[in-house]
Amino acid sequence: xxxxxxxxxxxxxxxxxxxxxxxxxxxxxxxxxxxxxxxxxxxxxxxxxxxxxxxxxxxxxxxxxxxxxxxxxxxxxxxxxxxxxxxxxxxxxxxxxxxxxxxxxxxxxxxxxxxxxxxxxxxxxxxxxxxxxxxxxxxxxxxxxxxxxxxxxxxxxxxxxxxxxxxxxxxxxxxxxxxxxxxxxxxxxxxxxxxxxxxxxxxxxxxxxxxxxxxxxxxxxxxxxxxxxxxxxxxxxxxxxxxxxxxxxxxxxxxxxxxxxxxxxxxxxxxxxxxxxxxxxxxxxxxxxxxxxxxxxxxxxxxxxxxxxxxxx
Amino acid sequence: xxxxxxxxxxxxxxxxxxxxxxxxxxxxxxxxxxxxxxxxxxxxxxxxxxxxxxxxxxxxxxxxxxxxxxxxxxxxxxxxxxxxxxxxxxxxxxxxxxxxxxxxxxxxxxxxxxxxxxxxxxxxxxxxxxxxxxxxxxxxxxxxxxxxxxxxxxxxxxxxxxxxxxxxxxxxxxxxxxxxxxxxxxxxxxxxxxxxxxxxxxxxxxxxxxxxxxxxxxxxxxxxxxxxxxxxxxxxxxxxxxxxxxxxxxxxxxxxxxxxxxxxxxxxxxxxxxxxxx
Numbered sequence: 001x002x003x004x005x006x007x008x009x010x011x012x013x014x015x016x017x018x019x020x021x022x023x024x025x026x027x028x029x030x031x032x033x034x035x036x037x038x039x040x041x042x043x044x045x046x047x048x049x050x051x052x053x054x055x056x057x058x059x060x061x062x063x064x065x066x067x068x069x070x071x072x073x074x075x076x077x078x079x080x081x082x083x084x085x086x087x088x089x090x091x092x093x094x095x096x097x098x099x100x101x102x103x104x105x106x107x108x109x110x111x112x113x114x115x116x117x118x119x120x121x122x123x124x125x126x127x128x129x130x131x132x133x134x135x136x137x138x139x140x141x142x143x144x145x146x147x148x149x150x151x152x153x154x155x156x157x158x159x160x161x162x163x164x165x166x167x168x169x170x171x172x173x174x175x176x177x178x179x180x181x182x183x184x185x186x187x188x189x190x191x192x193x194x195x196x197x198x199x200x201x202x203x204x205x206x207x208x209x210x211x212x213x214x215x216x217x218x219x220x221x222x223x224x225x226x227x228x229x230x231x232x233x234x235x236x237x238x239x240x241x242x243x244x245x246x247x248x249x250x251x252x253x254x255x256x257x258x259x260x261x262x263x264x265x266x267x268x269x270x271x272x273x274x275x276x277x278x279x280x281x282x283x284x285x286x287x288x289x290x291x292x293x294x295x296x297x298x299x300x301x302x303x304x305x306x307x308x309x310x311x312x313x
Numbered sequence: 314x315x316x317x318x319x320x321x322x323x324x325x326x327x328x329x330x331x332x333x334x335x336x337x338x339x340x341x342x343x344x345x346x347x348x349x350x351x352x353x354x355x356x357x358x359x360x361x362x363x364x365x366x367x368x369x370x371x372x373x374x375x376x377x378x379x380x381x382x383x384x385x386x387x388x389x390x391x392x393x394x395x396x397x398x399x400x401x402x403x404x405x406x407x408x409x410x411x412x413x414x415x416x417x418x419x420x421x422x423x424x425x426x427x428x429x430x431x432x433x434x435x436x437x438x439x440x441x442x443x444x445x446x447x448x449x450x451x452x453x454x455x456x457x458x459x460x461x462x463x464x465x466x467x468x469x470x471x472x473x474x475x476x477x478x479x480x481x482x483x484x485x486x487x488x489x490x491x492x493x494x495x496x497x498x499x500x501x502x503x504x505x506x507x508x509x510x511x512x513x514x515x516x517x518x519x520x521x522x523x524x525x526x527x528x529x530x531x532x533x534x535x536x537x538x539x540x541x542x543x544x545x546x547x548x549x550x551x552x553x554x555x556x557x558x559x560x561x562x563x564x565x566x567x568x569x570x571x572x573x574x575x576x577x578x579x580x581x582x583x584x585x586x587x588x589x590x591x
Contacts (some may be wrong), residue, residue: 044316053480055479061445061473066450
């Protein structure tokens with residue numbers, strides 16, 4: 001797979017483009033605009049860009065106040081900081097009055113590497129999914145992030161968008177794959193097992209499917225970029241057609257994509273499942289690839305779980 | 314926009330009496346709520362809504378150029394409801410439904426259920442940030458709309474209030490007014506004992522705000538202070554509104570002057586209404 005930009009860079013580019021198209025879009029920053037890439041918007045539209053300093057609670061509140069006066073607010077910070085530090089503000093000032101605030105958490109998962117656990121957003125999806133009225137989206141690559149930003153700009157309810165630090169492989173090479181909120185993209189079909197992933201684990205799932213094919217196991221691969229609302233139909237179809245599901249995410253196992261898919265599977269068509277993710281642990285400092293290997297977030301981990309499932313009949 | 318009227322002090326005091334009656338009656342009927350936290354802020358709220366300060370229109374509550382009032386101390390919802398009903402946003406017949414299932418008059422304000430409520434509050438410390446956002450939006454739109462935020466003096470224990478205060482100063486929001494209803498108590502006791510932030514005026518001044526200190530239970534002082542904030546240039550305005558929790562029925566609450574989060578019993582309410590002369 002060809003390498004593309006990071007999803008945070010793609011977010012920044014898409015947001016700046018959005019600013020050209022919509023005069024009512026405003027961006028609020030907690031003094032991390034060079035990291036979150038909202039500086040691309042800020043440089044083009046300084047009058048609509050507000051840096052409130054290192055103050056996440058106020059970051060969220062100011063965005064909510066702008067939204068309740070008819071602006072379309074986007075805010076971005078490290079996922080760990082905005083979701084964990086300002087959760088009550090997201091709950092009370094954004095989710096409860098369902099204001100048009102788009103929350104972007106960057107530096108997600110453990111692939112940020114050397115900066116270590118304090119900077120790693122590993123629980124953000126779980127927290128975002130626990131906010132009523134929120135849509136939760138985890139794009140896999142640069143083209144889908146560009147489309148995700150455009151798609152979220154078309155809804156007027158709150159949303160959480162997850163963006164990563166490292167450059168990631170391009171899944172959608174034509175750049176024009178359809179992106180519909182709440183609709184999974186099937187990247188490969190197979191009859192033996194379904195691999196469901198989002199974020200940077202989508203590329204790992206694609207690699208895993210190739211390896212599995214070499215061992216006689218045909219895997220379906222779903223890019224489940226929207227965690228809420230979940231594409232129950234695609235999950236049900238996967239459960240019926242393949243009878244086994246592996247979910248992979250760069251997130252704690254508790255409350256993330258795996259939990260959401262499992263609830264859907266149990267409700268509609270119970271089948272054996274396996275989960276690849278962070279197992280109730282913080283990570284540590286290190287090179288991104290070394291961390292992903294140590295904490296079990298690679299194609300090889302997905303292959304291992306899929307093969308274990310394939311043995312069950 | 315409705316023409317700004319200049320009501321007499323007697324008119325405003327009559328409004329205050331009516332609002333106080335509704336606060337006491339509605340919370341006693343509900344059997345729960347925060348009457349004393351509501352009573353301390355009556356003069357400010359009445360001066361704001363009926364003294365020609367807040368440009369608003371009960372017949373057109375979403376008028377984009379309107380001024381906004383945010384009750385950040387959301388537990389004083391009975392005050393907000395009484396004022397909105399007095400102003401004609403909704404019928405006073407709704408007041409007895411306070412806190413009951415199906416009523417838009419929830420225990421804390423819910424902007425999605427009741428016209429005139431500008432923010433859903435109740436988790437303390439969040440209103441001033443919303444006010445900063447609204448004041449920025451007004452500036453972007455080229456409106457001369459003003460934003461008034463009432464906090465409690467216990468509420469400003471919350472760090473977010475100071476984050477908001479710093480940003481309002483950075484953005485030079487002279488269309489933003491913070492009113493601290495300094496009634497001297499918070500949930501478990503006097504603010505002076507729980508977390509003493511006094512003196513408040515130099516604290517707000519140090520954060521870049523233009524500050525007035527007033528007796529907030531004096532109608533003419535409340536009105537004059539609110540009007541004066543319209544002269545602000547390049548700085549946000551704070552009014553430290555020194556009040557009495559439960560004013561003016563504090564004499565009935567001698568065993569517990571805080572009387573926080575408790576309605577008056579029907580008997581106490583009767584005495585309170587007699588005292589107020591409502």
